[in-house]
Amino acid sequence: MDNRDTSLPPGEVYARIGRDGFARLVTNFYQQVAEDELLRPMYPKGDLQPAARRLQMFLEQYFGGPDTYSQRRGHPRLRARHARFPIDRAARERWMALMRSALDDVDFPGEVRAAIEQYLENAATFMINRPPDEGGMFTTRYSPSDITTEE
Ligand code: HEM
Numbered sequence: 199m200d201n202r203d204t205s206l207p208p209g210e211v212y213a214r215i216g217r218d219g220f221a222r223l224v225t226n227f228y229q230q231v232a233e234d235e236l237l238r239p240m241y242p243k244g245d246l247q248p249a250a251r252r253l254q255m256f257l258e259q260y261f262g263g264p265d266t267y268s269q270r271r272g273h274p275r276l277r278a279r280h281a282r283f284p285i286d287r288a289a290r291e292r293w294m295a296l297m298r299s300a301l302d303d304v305d306f307p308g309e310v311r312a313a314i315e316q317y318l319e320n321a322a323t324f325m326i327n328r329p330p331d332e333g334g335m336f337t338t339r340y341s342p343s344d345i346t347t348e349e
Pocket residue numbers: 237240241242248249250252253256271276279280283285289290293294318321322323325326
């Protein structure tokens with residue numbers, strides 16, 4: 199892992215790692231999702247293979263591969279498709295942590311890894327659709343009546 203690597207243009211990633219690269223990344227990621235107590239409940243019960251296939255097709259398309267995702271699923275509209283999942287900052291951080299761990303394991307060339315990681319960091323932030331569950335700069339879970347000056 200080296201974020202100082204200059205990243206490849208996204209459209210050139212597929213040519214470098216191919217279908218097999220994306221399959222290894224997504225398989226590794228979903229093996230971790232299967233064990234994750236925060237993320238697992240959001241995903242379909244039972245078999246995670248179909249979900250893994252959707253992510254793989256999407257990533258292949260985004261990074262210069264075949265457009266099978268759009269042929270099968272239509273316009274990605276990713277933020278809308280994620281609206282029903284409670285994605286707060288913590289869920290976003292967990293999702294990225296699992297993805298970074300998968301990227302560590304598959305060990306792509308530095309500029310490939312940088313391209314994928316940069317895109318996903320931004321996309322994952324864009325997917326946040328719930329306020330933080332712990333006090334943040336703009337949100338607080340306390341109401342004025344919770345505030346007391348008593349010891
Ligand atoms: C930020 C944290 C994220 C969480 C918690 C999350 C969670 C989920 C869940 C629960 C699903 C449904 C699984 C299925 O049946 O397909 C899903 C679908 C999907 N996610 Fe995410 N996701 C996150 C970020 C991302 C990011 C960053 C991307 C890619 C840029 C992405 C791409 C997709 C795609 C392509 C699908 C399938 C959409 C479809 O065609 O129905 N997700 N995600």
